[in-house]
Amino acid sequence: MSSLLPWKGWVVFAALAALPLTPWMTKYHMLLAFDALLFGAVAMSLDLLMGYAGLVSFGHAAFFGLGAYSTAVLLERGILSLWLCLGLAVVIVGAYAFVVGYFATARRGIYFALLTLIFAEVVYTVFRYTQAFGGSDGIQGLPSPVILPGVALDTPIRIYYAVVLYLLLAYLACRVLVRSHFGQVLVAIRENEDRARFLGYDVQRYKMGVCLISAVLTGLAGALYAGRAAYATPDLMHWSISGEFIIMVMIGGLGTLVGPIIGGAFFILLQEKVSSYVQWYSIVIGVVLVLIVLFAPHGLLGFRRGLRARPRREAAG
Amino acid sequence: MTAEIVLAVEGVSKSFGALAALEGVSFDVRAGEVFSVIGPNGAGKSTLFNVIAGVHVPTSGRVVFGGGEITGLAPEVINRRGLAKTFQITNIFPGISVYDNVCVAAESRVPVSGRLPSLWRVPDVEGPVMELLGAFGLTARRDELAQNLSHGEQRYLEICLALATEPTLLLLDEPTAGMTPGETKDATALIRQIAQSRGLTLLLIEHDMSVVMGISDRVAVLHFGRKIAEGPPEAIKTDAQVIDAYLGGVDDD
Numbered sequence: 001m002s003s004l005l006p007w008k009g010w011v012v013f014a015a016l017a018a019l020p021l022t023p024w025m026t027k028y029h030m031l032l033a034f035d036a037l038l039f040g041a042v043a044m045s046l047d048l049l050m051g052y053a054g055l056v057s058f059g060h061a062a063f064f065g066l067g068a069y070s071t072a073v074l075l076e077r078g079i080l081s082l083w084l085c086l087g088l089a090v091v092i093v094g095a096y097a098f099v100v101g102y103f104a105t106a107r108r109g110i111y112f113a114l115l116t117l118i119f120a121e122v123v124y125t126v127f128r129y130t131q132a133f134g135g136s137d138g139i140q141g142l143p144s145p146v147i148l149p150g151v152a153l154d155t156p157i158r159i160y161y162a163v164v165l166y167l168l169l170a171y172l173a174c175r176v177l178v179r180s181h182f183g184q185v186l187v188a189i190r191e192n193e194d195r196a197r198f199l200g201y202d203v204q205r206y207k208m209g210v211c212l213i214s215a216v217l218t219g220l221a222g223a224l225y226a227g228r229a230a231y232a233t234p235d236l237m238h239w240s241i242s243g244e245f246i247i248m249v250m251i252g253g254l255g256t257l258v259g260p261i262i263g264g265a266f267f268i269l270l271q272e273k274v275s276s277y278v279q280w281y282s283i284v285i286g287v288v289l290v291l292i293v294l295f296a297p298h299g300l301l302g303f304r305r306g307l308r309a310r311p312r313r314e315a316a317g
Numbered sequence: 318m319t320a321e322i323v324l325a326v327e328g329v330s331k332s333f334g335a336l337a338a339l340e341g342v343s344f345d346v347r348a349g350e351v352f353s354v355i356g357p358n359g360a361g362k363s364t365l366f367n368v369i370a371g372v373h374v375p376t377s378g379r380v381v382f383g384g385g386e387i388t389g390l391a392p393e394v395i396n397r398r399g400l401a402k403t404f405q406i407t408n409i410f411p412g413i414s415v416y417d418n419v420c421v422a423a424e425s426r427v428p429v430s431g432r433l434p435s436l437w438r439v440p441d442v443e444g445p446v447m448e449l450l451g452a453f454g455l456t457a458r459r460d461e462l463a464q465n466l467s468h469g470e471q472r473y474l475e476i477c478l479a480l481a482t483e484p485t486l487l488l489l490d491e492p493t494a495g496m497t498p499g500e501t502k503d504a505t506a507l508i509r510q511i512a513q514s515r516g517l518t519l520l521l522i523e524h525d526m527s528v529v530m531g532i533s534d535r536v537a538v539l540h541f542g543r544k545i546a547e548g549p550p551e552a553i554k555t556d557a558q559v560i561d562a563y564l565g566g567v568d569d570d
Contacts, residue, residue, distance in 0.1 A: 181424050181435040188421040191410035198370070198408075199482055200396035200425040209436075 004172055016164050020157050030156035032272055034163045034228055038221050040264035041167045043248035044174055044257050045217035050246070051255030052178055053210045054190030058113045059100065059120030060245045063215040065237030066093050066123065067222025072139040072232035082145035082153060082162075085223050093219025094212060096123070101211035105204050108193070120242060128234035138233030145227040159228045166224060167261070170217050174257050177213065186210055251292050253299025262300055320347040323486050323518045324369070324400075329378035331364055338364040340542045341378070346486070346520055351512065353521040353529040355553075356539035357562060362522045363405060365539065366490050369520075370402045371395040383485065396425075401484035405491045405522075407471045409478065411464035415455055418463050418474060419446045422481035449477045452511060469500050476508070486518045493528055501525070505532055526563070530554065538562065 005013075019025060019033065042064060049055045070089040074080075096119075104115040127133050134140070144154035153159055177183050185206050188196045197203050226232045235241075244267065252263020270288060275281040292300070324346040331339040339361045346352045356362050367373045369380055371392040379388045387395050396402075410418045423442040429435045450456045453473040458466060463474060472492060479487055492508060493501040509532045512519045523529045529536055530550045538546040538553060540562040546553055553559055 176437045179439060180437050181427070181430060181440055184417070184421050184424060184439075185430075187413060187417075188410050191412050192408065195404075195408050195410065195478070196421075197392045198396055198402055199422045199478065200393050202391075202393050202431070205431075 005175065009171075013164070013168050016167075017161070020160060027156045030160045031228070032269070034156075034160050035272075036265035036268040037163045037167050037261075038225055038228075039245075039248060039268050040261035041163075041170050042218050042221045042245055043252060043260035043264035043267075044171065045214045045221070046245050047249050047252075047254065047257055047260040048174060048177070048186075048210055048214045048217075050249050051253075051257075051260070052183060052190060053186040053207060055105075055207060055211070056113045056246065057104075057116045057211075057214070058239065058242050058246070059116030059118075060215075060218050061237045061239065061241035062100075062120035062123040063093050063097060063218040064222035064225070064241065064245075065127070065232070065234070066096055067219030068226035068229075068232040068236050069127070069133060069139070069222075070219070071145065071223040071226035072142055073133070075142040075145060075226070076139050078143075080143060080146040080152070082147050082227060085145055085227065086220055089219045089223035090216055093222075094216050097212050097215030097219075098208070101208040101215070105207035105211060117239060117242070120237065121239060124234055124237040124239070127237060133232075136234060138231055138235075140231045140233075142226065142230040142232075144230070153227055162227075163224060166220065170220075171257065171261070173217075178257065182206070182209065247289060249299075251289060251299055253301040256299070256301050259299050259301030266300065320349055322346070323348050323383065324520065325381040326365075326369065327379050327381065329365070329368055329375045329380065331361075331368055331373055332376045338542050339368070339375070342539070342542070342544050343378075344537050344544065344547060346518060348518055349516060350534040351509065351519040351521060351532050353523055353533040353536045354539060355523050355526065355529050355536060358524070359541075360539040361542040362524075362539055363490060364542075366402065366488055366522055370400065370488060396482060396484075399483070399485040400488065401479035401482045401486075402488040403475045403479045403490055403492060405494055407468075407475050409463045409471060409474050412462060414460050415450065415463055415466065415474060416446065416459040419449055419477050419481050422478040423449075426481075426483050446481065449481055453477055453507070468495055469504075472496065472504070480511070480515070484517070486520060487512070489519060489521045491522055491524055493523075493525065501528060508532070 020030060046057060046060050049057050067089040070092050071085040074085050074088060100116060100119045104112050107115060128136055144152040146152045153162055185196065185201055189203055189206060193203055222236070248264040248267045249260045251266060252261065253259025270285055271281065274284045278284065322345045326342060326344050329339055329342045330337065342365060354362055354365060364373065368375045371387070371390050371394070374389040379386055381387070382400055383398060385398070387398065410421065420442055423446050424430055424440050427440040427442065429438050429440055447456065450459055453476065455470060455473060455477070458470060463471065466474060476492060489508065493504050496504060505528050521529065521533065533550050535548065536550050536553045537544055538559050545558045545562060546556045
């Protein structure tokens with residue numbers, strides 16, 4: 001177990017699991033915690049691309065939104081199994097990410113970002129301006145998904161535990177991935193793409209692979225989100241949401257996995273708290289972000305430079 | 318001694334617009350030898366390497382390596398056939414450790430690479446990696462970020478990366494560029510020794526005549542994109558055309 005996750009990690013997840021037992025966790029706080037952890041997981045998925053492979057995706061909201069619509073379409077038709085919802089999200093988001101990844105990874109740098117943005121805008125436009133999926137209203141008033149026969153995801157505490165479990169599994173998967181051979185090659189591509197080619201790596205294949213993995217993890221989060229929010233709207237796919245995902249990764253710390261989880265949770269909590277006091281909350285958030293970028297340019301958890309994808313062995317004597 | 322031909326360059330021409338960088342260049346490299354291509358600045362040496370390694374598609378002519386044509390194939394495909402290249406301008410992975418640099422190079426040859434289990438497995442390449450680092454005196458620097466190495470150490474790391482992919486033919490593009498004369502001498506001896514112990518064939522581009530003359534079995538001379546001479550170093554040294562190209566021709570810094 002400790003090779004999968006060090007004891008500190010297990011302590012953190014145990015604390016997250018124990019959180020609902022504390023007296024101050026109202027339903028409102030439980031759902032807020034859901035959002036914080038869910039978007040933390042999304043930021044972590046994006047970190048695979050940004051922090052490890054060095055690819056900035058400006059279209060992750062489309063993956064998230066397509067995942068949400070996958071759930072919504074099934075729930076709307078009375079197909080309530082959460083597992084089918086998640087399965088459909090994997091298929092839909094995976095297929096879409098394959099197409100986006102194929103074209104976007106053929107280009108580098110700013111062109112990768114632009115192509116992911118353009119594809120996402122196309123998806124947004126289709127969902128927003130055609131009536132196929134409810135237009136601007138999206139799909140609303142969904143029933144709760146069902147985990148097992150008779151057990152619906154209908155109380156804040158069940159919803160909360162679902163996201164904790166998702167975050168745990170997604171984090172373990174990402175942790176194994178960035179330490180694997182595949183993860184090593186991603187870092188090499190980030191560091192020097194041309195050199196990686198001359199070492200025999202088919203760079204585009206690796207980039208497509210990580211796009212697919214990052215997109216599917218984001219899509220699964222979207223599918224869970226629709227189950228909790230009981231709606232899916234085109235707003236979830238707006239480009240500004242993609243921008244927020246990038247900000248979450250940046251404030252957390254590129255290439256650290258844990259950093260973006262904290263960054264995502266921090267962003268959601270900040271947004272929620274500030275917006276409950278003032279209408280012009282985005283100005284406050286903006287100022288906080290500028291301060292973070294100025295005084296912690298590597299993010300809340302990114303102080304360590306020289307990201308190490310491989311666990312350090314003892315130095316040779 | 319007629320060893321098997323490892324690399325055959327057959328009538329290769331390459332033009333960039335109106336500029337003919339290479340015109341009908343042909344030569345053969347035999348197994349186990351050190352073959353050098355020399356020439357003044359702008360003679361087309363690096364273009365020739367780029368054509369062989371898959372960076373440029375030649376305008377005409379073909380390149381045959383290990384019995385198969387590789388003209389116009391992608392660099393990663395050519396590398397997988399056993400042809401590795403080092404770069405004139407140091408080309409390493411700056412932000413990761415020296416050890417991780419060589420690991421990622423060595424891992425490109427493990428069977429799991431490119432397959433699904435590579436998503437969770439970590440191949441063990443510590444043995445060959447440490448052996449390479451030892452050969453180039455980089456063992457003590459294994460945990461240092463590659464960008465923090467000295468210039469000479471980075472040049473060695475560059476060669477380590479290429480060697481870690483277990484090539485049969487190694488293309489070295491001015492391996493001693495930027496080194497002091499002392500370093501150049503050591504590096505030349507080391508390269509020669511490692512090539513011999515691994516049974517490697519070397520194709521070397523050099524600017525510095527003294528480096529070439531010491532280690533080459535055969536030398537070809539490029540001048541304005543054409544091959545003007547080929548032969549053993551002693552013959553090249555006294556070739557009238559070569560002397561003319563080097564002394565009377567284009568500048569030489």
